[in-house]
Amino acid sequence: MSVQSSNQTELRGPIQSSDKPLGRDDLARLVARDIKPGSFVNLGIGQPTLVSNYLEPEQNITLHTENGMLGMGPEATGEQIDGDLINAGKIPVTELPGASYFHHADSFAIMRGGHLDICVLGAFQVSATGDLANWHTGAPDAIPAVGGAMDLATGAKDVFVMMTLLTREGVSKLVETCTYPLTGIGCVTRVYTDKAVFLTGPDGVQVRETFGCTLAELQAMVPVPLKAAAAVGS
Amino acid sequence: MSVQSSNQTELRGPIQSSDKPLGRDDLARLVARDIKPGSFVNLGIGQPTLVSNYLEPEQNITLHTENGMLGMGPEATGEQIDGDLINAGKIPVTELPGASYFHHADSFAIMRGGHLDICVLGAFQVSATGDLANWHTGAPDAIPAVGGAMDLATGAKDVFVMMTLLTREGVSKLVETCTYPLTGIGCVTRVYTDKAVFLTGPDGVQVRETFGCTLAELQAMVPVPLKAAAAVGS
Amino acid sequence: MLNFVESVGEAVAGIKDGSTVMIGGFGNAGQPFELIDALMDCGATDLTVVNNNAGQGDQGLALLIKEGRVKKMICSFPRQSDSWHFDTRFRAGEIELELVPQGNLAERIRAAGAGIGGFFTPTGYGTMLAEGKETRILDGRGQVFETPIHADVALIKALKADGKGNLVYRKTARNFGPIMAAAAKHTVVQVSEIVPTGCLDPEIIVTPGIYVNSIVKVA
Amino acid sequence: MLNFVESVGEAVAGIKDGSTVMIGGFGNAGQPFELIDALMDCGATDLTVVNNNAGQGDQGLALLIKEGRVKKMICSFPRQSDSWHFDTRFRAGEIELELVPQGNLAERIRAAGAGIGGFFTPTGYGTMLAEGKETRILDGRGQVFETPIHADVALIKALKADGKGNLVYRKTARNFGPIMAAAAKHTVVQVSEIVPTGCLDPEIIVTPGIYVNSIVKVA
Numbered sequence: 001m002s003v004q005s006s007n008q009t010e011l012r013g014p015i016q017s018s019d020k021p022l023g024r025d026d027l028a029r030l031v032a033r034d035i036k037p038g039s040f041v042n043l044g045i046g047q048p049t050l051v052s053n054y055l056e057p058e059q060n061i062t063l064h065t066e067n068g069m070l071g072m073g074p075e076a077t078g079e080q081i082d083g084d085l086i087n088a089g090k091i092p093v094t095e096l097p098g099a100s101y102f103h104h105a106d107s108f109a110i111m112r113g114g115h116l117d118i119c120v121l122g123a124f125q126v127s128a129t130g131d132l133a134n135w136h137t138g139a140p141d142a143i144p145a146v147g148g149a150m151d152l153a154t155g156a157k158d159v160f161v162m163m164t165l166l167t168r169e170g171v172s173k174l175v176e177t178c179t180y181p182l183t184g185i186g187c188v189t190r191v192y193t194d195k196a197v198f199l200t201g202p203d204g205v206q207v208r209e210t211f212g213c214t215l216a217e218l219q220a221m222v223p224v225p226l227k228a229a230a231a232v233g234s
Numbered sequence: 235m236s237v238q239s240s241n242q243t244e245l246r247g248p249i250q251s252s253d254k255p256l257g258r259d260d261l262a263r264l265v266a267r268d269i270k271p272g273s274f275v276n277l278g279i280g281q282p283t284l285v286s287n288y289l290e291p292e293q294n295i296t297l298h299t300e301n302g303m304l305g306m307g308p309e310a311t312g313e314q315i316d317g318d319l320i321n322a323g324k325i326p327v328t329e330l331p332g333a334s335y336f337h338h339a340d341s342f343a344i345m346r347g348g349h350l351d352i353c354v355l356g357a358f359q360v361s362a363t364g365d366l367a368n369w370h371t372g373a374p375d376a377i378p379a380v381g382g383a384m385d386l387a388t389g390a391k392d393v394f395v396m397m398t399l400l401t402r403e404g405v406s407k408l409v410e411t412c413t414y415p416l417t418g419i420g421c422v423t424r425v426y427t428d429k430a431v432f433l434t435g436p437d438g439v440q441v442r443e444t445f446g447c448t449l450a451e452l453q454a455m456v457p458v459p460l461k462a463a464a465a466v467g468s
Numbered sequence: 469m470l471n472f473v474e475s476v477g478e479a480v481a482g483i484k485d486g487s488t489v490m491i492g493g494f495g496n497a498g499q500p501f502e503l504i505d506a507l508m509d510c511g512a513t514d515l516t517v518v519n520n521n522a523g524q525g526d527q528g529l530a531l532l533i534k535e536g537r538v539k540k541m542i543c544s545f546p547r548q549s550d551s552w553h554f555d556t557r558f559r560a561g562e563i564e565l566e567l568v569p570q571g572n573l574a575e576r577i578r579a580a581g582a583g584i585g586g587f588f589t590p591t592g593y594g595t596m597l598a599e600g601k602e603t604r605i606l607d608g609r610g611q612v613f614e615t616p617i618h619a620d621v622a623l624i625k626a627l628k629a630d631g632k633g634n635l636v637y638r639k640t641a642r643n644f645g646p647i648m649a650a651a652a653k654h655t656v657v658q659v660s661e662i663v664p665t666g667c668l669d670p671e672i673i674v675t676p677g678i679y680v681n682s683i684v685k686v687a
Numbered sequence: 688m689l690n691f692v693e694s695v696g697e698a699v700a701g702i703k704d705g706s707t708v709m710i711g712g713f714g715n716a717g718q719p720f721e722l723i724d725a726l727m728d729c730g731a732t733d734l735t736v737v738n739n740n741a742g743q744g745d746q747g748l749a750l751l752i753k754e755g756r757v758k759k760m761i762c763s764f765p766r767q768s769d770s771w772h773f774d775t776r777f778r779a780g781e782i783e784l785e786l787v788p789q790g791n792l793a794e795r796i797r798a799a800g801a802g803i804g805g806f807f808t809p810t811g812y813g814t815m816l817a818e819g820k821e822t823r824i825l826d827g828r829g830q831v832f833e834t835p836i837h838a839d840v841a842l843i844k845a846l847k848a849d850g851k852g853n854l855v856y857r858k859t860a861r862n863f864g865p866i867m868a869a870a871a872k873h874t875v876v877q878v879s880e881i882v883p884t885g886c887l888d889p890e891i892i893v894t895p896g897i898y899v900n901s902i903v904k905v906a
Contacts, residue, residue, distance in 0.1 A: 385790030
């Protein structure tokens with residue numbers, strides 16, 4: 001059984017790996033741990049940015065920011081702040097040794113040409129087949145804004161989504177078919193939520209691990225058929 | 235009356251400006267004089283390369299070579315020779331102050347994006363409407379090779395051709411319709427030959443000046459209708 | 469032809485009503501504030517503006533929009549916490565918006581400068597931003613046909629220029645500058661420093677002078 | 688993943704029969720002679736080779752062609768005074784030739800690296816090199832549809848690499864290196880010098896390490 005690309009580390013066996021839902025930082029730590037050493041990664045604005053706090057130097061991860069840089073370092077503070085050195089969220093950042101700068105077409109060629117190993121994005125909805133909706137609520141009075149979301153979704157080798165599983169109203173964001181406007185089709189390979197990690201693909205949704213719920217309890221929250229992912233070696 | 239682009243200097247009035255055909259160097263000097271100050275120019279392999287010998291520093295011409303350089307200087311000699319610094323003809327050249335290097339896609343973007351003011355090319359044939367044939371004889375046993383000829387022909391704002399008017403067999407290379415395989419359609423704006431300078435375009439062929447022949451004698455050599463170009467101000 | 473001009477006013481003086489103007493910058497980085505202010509002062513109106521965003525706060529592009537000088541924005545991310553002037557005009561139906569995925573924006577600008585008549589890209593396939601556009605399957609993927617974005621004028625910011633108009637930039641302020649310089653008929657650059665020709669290493673030049681028309685030094 | 692290897696043999700060891708191999712260089716400038724020799728030694732055959740030319744004299748690519756290891760050349764200029772090995776094979780019908788205008792060659796390689804599924808260009812329109820290709824009128828000009836050229840492996844030469852695989856080149860030896868590095872699944876680079884990470888100014892890096900897989904220092 002194989003639904004995953006080369007950038008996952010392993011399929012962990014025990015289906016319930018925490019006795020309570022994961023907080024945002026625990027989830028960011030989990031995503032960080034799952035990124036294969038040596039990867040080139042783009043972290044989307046918002047919750048995905050937290051992942052950078054948990055990357056270990058030994059992992060040798062290179063961060064890309066679509067406004068023209070590889071080798072982005074942590075957020076700048078105090079004297080480090082330089083208006084010419086910002087990330088895609090327009091936050092001042094720092095430069096690591098081995099960084100490089102390039103213009104926007106070259107930067108998006110990195111994304112669109114399939115050179116990033118992983119991008120981590122937030123989402124409004126993800127479908128059972130990996131469709132992503134994360135740029136527009138579709139509300140008639142909303143000002144639409146897409147930025148680089150569609151390029152990341154279609155360009156990266158693996159697209160990881162980080163989101164809460166349920167809306168504030170308790171509705172699953174993992175859905176049979178997205179009702180929000182799409183960002184990309186069939187692009188999401190993995191969904192990290194507070195309640196479970198899902199592997200998505202053409203063959204449907206597998207659950208790698210759950211947090212604070214059983215697979216049966218999870219299935220009750222989610223309107224798409226779930227099955228347990230095989231553990232490594234099984 | 236206007237058949238010329240912005241890069242011509244003037245339409246000289248006296249139709250016969252030399253009492254004998256021009257040699258290659260005189261022709262190169264004439265082309266050099268006609269290049270507007272400040273222009274960015276690509277000189278093709280062969281006869282067009284001679285033009286560089288007659289460009290005056292005051293003209294402030296910047297030479298482009300398609301293998302990745304603006305600001306190319308004269309051919310390198312002696313100690314100057316550097317295998318990493320060659321022109322499109324693979325001849326060692328030199329670098330002038332203000333030069334820049336770029337990769338092949340960026341170099342051809344300069345050509346294809348319409349940024350070169352003039353390219354000067356050799357030709358087998360030019361048609362009355364400015365079609366160019368300069369890359370392939372069409373002979374069945376010939377090894378075809380095109381290089382950057384088609385990119386230059388379609389990309390430069392003005393395409394000047396330098397050639398002898400007649401083949402060794404005495405046949406005009408200025409033709410109604412090219413019989414050799416085409417390099418580009420309607421791209422040539424001016425043809426410099428040993429016997430005359432022609433302005434080509436959708437309205438047919440005008441003769442700017444002749445060398446060692448009258449317009450009537452020229453017409454007898456050339457199978458396309460000729461008319462005298464208007465002098466400036468007329 | 470390259471000109472070194474004395475003031476930002478002179479640099480933008482040729483911009484006509486109805487022009488398409490590309491403005492460099494991503495957020496504030498690389499944004500040519502002084503040139504935008506000069507565009508404000510010169511009075512040109514009915515503009516189509518190409519920029520990643522649609523103005524922030526009460527300065528630069530946001531002011532141009534506030535004053536009704538922009539009839540159309542071509543951008544990827546007009547919605548920001550402080551993009552109130554755009555928001556107001558857009559909700560009132562007083563400004564046209566062509567929303568473009570950021571990579572398509574960059575590639576379409578690049579295509580204009582490189583003489584590409586159009587290209588197919590997977591970005592946006594199957595989304596509302598591809599509605600009405602030609603699509604086809606290439607390399608096994610659904611792709612959308614996108615066309616070049618040309619401009620009459622580009623206003624950009626660089627770090628240094630030499631006497632030939634060659635430019636270098638600084639850090640992520642490089643962003644859209646190099647591709648906009650190539651895509652516009654007339655490129656105006658504000659720089660922090662002008663150095664003598666020969667003082668920039670030919671290996672590190674990002675924008676060759678062939679793409680530059682007017683340079684003005686801004687303190 | 689990036690590897691620094693000890694020998695050119697190790698660098699090309701993974702190249703399989705039937706691979707498409709891009710080889711950098713324009714004439715001798717930027718040509719990775721040592722990597723080509725290693726490709727010769729490693730025995731891979733039935734290759735499709737992408738290079739501007741089709742070998743010169745009795746070295747490098749010309750030898751690969753002489754030995755019958757190249758089934759197809761994709762290039763712009765195979766005819767040179769000393770391209771006798773290609774000439775012989777071509778006249779004997781023993782090597783396939785895809786002749787591509789040099790700008791289309793560069794742009795098609797660039798398209799592969801940039802994720803573009805195809806593009807329209809005026810170059811070649813109305814000529815025999817566009818026969819059988821889709822055409823359309825765009826921006827008032829006849830244009831030809833061209834597709835990306837992908838490769839399994841790129842063999843290129845750069846001046847220096849740092850520990851992250853970032854590359855800088857030297858003068859016109861830069862030529863096809865940066866675009867081939869981006870277009871191939873696996874990029875092998877021979878360099879004159881390897882410097883510690885942090886020793887290359889981030890502003891002057893031409894090929895970011897993300898495009899590089901194997902680096903070998905050649906004396």
